[in-house]
Amino acid sequence: xxxxxxxxxxxxxxxxxxxxxxxxxxxxxxxxxxxxxxxxxxxxxxxxxxxxxxxxxxxxxxxxxxxxxxxxxxxxxxxxxxxxxxxxxxxxxxxxx
Numbered sequence: 001x002x003x004x005x006x007x008x009x010x011x012x013x014x015x016x017x018x019x020x021x022x023x024x025x026x027x028x029x030x031x032x033x034x035x036x037x038x039x040x041x042x043x044x045x046x047x048x049x050x051x052x053x054x055x056x057x058x059x060x061x062x063x064x065x066x067x068x069x070x071x072x073x074x075x076x077x078x079x080x081x082x083x084x085x086x087x088x089x090x091x092x093x094x095x096x097x
Contacts, residue, residue, distance in 0.1 A: 035058050035059075038058060039055050039058045042055050042058070042067070042071060043055055045071055045074045045075060046067070046070060046071060046074065048074050049070050049073075049074060053067060053070055055067060
């Protein structure tokens with residue numbers, strides 16, 4: 001194989017690696033934009049809570065389910081507190097059959 005052919009293959013491989021890195025960076029940026037957008041949307045609705053709630057880190061703040069429950073209450077306009085009986089969808093009981 002001639003030297004110029006080897007250089008061409010190395011160049012093409014390098015271009016492929018750079019393209020892969022660019023795609024990965026774009027995917028990370030897209031995920032960050034989606035996370036920020038969803039966090040803003042949640043906070044817009046959680047302002048209506050009494051007292052108002054705020055999500056700072058989406059993945060950490062929703063782990064215990066309290067923020068999600070508050071969001072569901074705001075969106076549905078219904079009280080979903082632990083004493084309130086929820087209707088369970090049919091698929092939630094499939095595992096217990």
